[in-house]
Amino acid sequence: MSWNAVYRFVQRIPRGRVLTYGDLARALRLPGGARTAGRAMAASPSGKGIPWHRVVGAGGSLLIREPYASLQRKLLESEQIAMSERRVNMKLHHWKVPNKKVLRKKTSRKAKARTSSKHPS
């Protein structure tokens, strides 16, 4: 698969929100899982307006190493994303990925609620 779809997806991450590599992989059904997402992001073309900094590790961990690590932190801060030393506050900024098929007006009498029942303690 071309990373194209991945980059497009990343671009629709709203400002002030973040996604994890795993989320990305699951949302796009990337073969190989999160690692594939990581590889895609590592190859993300710079200067294309791709908010790569909004993709973080599981649980909001910042995995990128210098020199980009600091850049990412800076970018995240510029979006006023709450973060600790190496962790983004997912409670506040984890993007609730919208169901892609919501765009179709018909057929969606009632989108089956499939909200993952994950919730903190």
Next chain:
DNA sequence: CATCTGACGACCG
């Protein structure tokens, strides 16, 4: 062709 190496993540101690 054999290995190593990650912008990963779930698990376990």
Next chain:
DNA sequence: GCGGTCGCCAGAT
């Protein structure tokens, strides 16, 4: 919370 193992997969050596 931290570090090690294992599954995963494409490039680089």
